[in-house]
Amino acid sequence: MNDNVTLRVDGREWGGWTSVRIGAGIERLARDFSVEITREWPGSDGTKSLQPRIKNSAKVEVLIGADLVITGWVEATPVRYDAGSISTGISGRSLTADLIDCAADPRQLNGRSLVQVATTLAAPFGIDVINSGAPTGSIPSVQPDHGETVLEVLNKILGKQQALAYDDPRGRLVIGGIGSTRATTALVLGQNIISCDTEKSIRERFSTYQVSGQRSGNDDDFGAATTTALRAKTEDAGISRYRPMAVQQTGQATGASCIARAEFEARQRAARTDETTYTVWGWRQGDGTLWQPNQRVIVFDPVCGFDNREMLISEVTFTKDNNGTRAELRIGPPDAYLPEPKDPKKRKKSSAEDPF
Structure with missing residues (x-):
């Protein structure tokens, strides 16, 4: 099977790379790539032909054989040489890289689903959002802080919505669940x-996880002006020595949410x-x-x-x-x-x- 890597820019395809690296994952928002050609020094008339003919900021499609794996931007065109050889390269990231680097529009978003919030945040960058089993519940309020990136805004709500955010080969933002x-x-x-x-x-694992939080009182708690403090604890049976961890639950906490956070910390850290x-x-x-x-x-x-x-x-x-x-x-x-x-x-x- 043909697994040659091709870069498609402005309808023209470039290949023949001697070194290739392409990465993609669910804990990143943008795929990346780097390719390189290394040759011995040509004669004096051939040096110009080795200069990169793909420019920074060009839109690029990266293919393995006939399979599209990245749609993104060229971000660097490195040149390296010594007395015996010269190498030229191309590297870049998915279209979604701008969501990692750039500030979100600081507008108030109320009562929208996670996909709707992501769509609004990604729209100024021309990035489509794909719903791959994302939760449908509405989020009361999302307000990006000044200078906060789109990724930072998403990270604040992804956990609470129990969803992942990553990109696909077409450079779209995917919101979905685990193990699709x-x-x-x-x-x-x-x-x-x-x-x-x-x-x-086991450096990041602890014997006990204690989560503390607060919530405003209600009529049963002697009026809305009161504040109730909550605390929950769970254990990791795989850690035998005394290693406690304390976590402060932000926002309006409940006894159930504190319990869930403690269990979440124990399960995720043990799995790592x-x-x-x-x-x-x-x-x-x-x-x-x-x-x-x-x-x-x-x-x-x-x-x-x-x-x-x-x-x-x-x-x-x-x-x-x-x-x-x-x-x-x-x-x-x-x-x-x-x-x-x-x-x-x-x-x-x-x-x-x-x-x-």
Whole structure:
């Protein structure tokens, strides 16, 4: 199968790259790419032909074979040389990169859904928003602070809405949930896995998580002018020594929301311990499709303790250089990427203490 990488700019295609790196993931808002050609020095009449003919700020489509993988902007055209060779390159990011870098329009948005808020914020940049199973509930109020980027505004509400934000190959902003599709090929030690890298770290895990919050009183709390303090606690059975963590819940808290936040912290941090990066040959699965982020994949790796365990691909990096054509897949339990729960009242019960 043809897996040559092509850059399409203004209807013209550029290829022949000797080094390629393309990255995409669910914990980033913009895919990125970098390509490079390295040659020996030509004769004096050939130096001009090595200068980049693709300019910064050009709109670009990046393709692997016939598959579109990035629609974005050229952001750099590096040149490097020494006594023996010269290399020229092109790098850039998805159209959604502007949502990471640029300030949001500081307008008040009331009573809109997450997709509606994202659509309004992305509209000035000409970026479309795709609903991939996003929650439909309305958000009472969203007000970007002065100088706050679109990504920073989205991050404040994504957790509470239990949704992810990432981009797709057409440079659109996708709002959706975890594990939208399944990989057709498993990751199996001794078959397609050629290397593994994992820390199995517990640095960010704690034995107990205590969440505190406040809410305004009501008629049952002796009038709206009173303030009730709330506190909830849960434990991580995998941490045996004393390591407490205290979290202050912002906004109008309830006993249920404090419990849910404590459980969320424990579950997500424990799941991060199993994050692993695998390297496989090639960029495609057994059915010919490219590896994709946000796919669920079966992993068999007795060395790391995975016995046909379903994991989530959080990031895919395609590389090509002198060492061959490879894909790096960062995987983890789905809980590692769970946003903060939307409806804590439906979650299982944890130990909660009475208000102070």
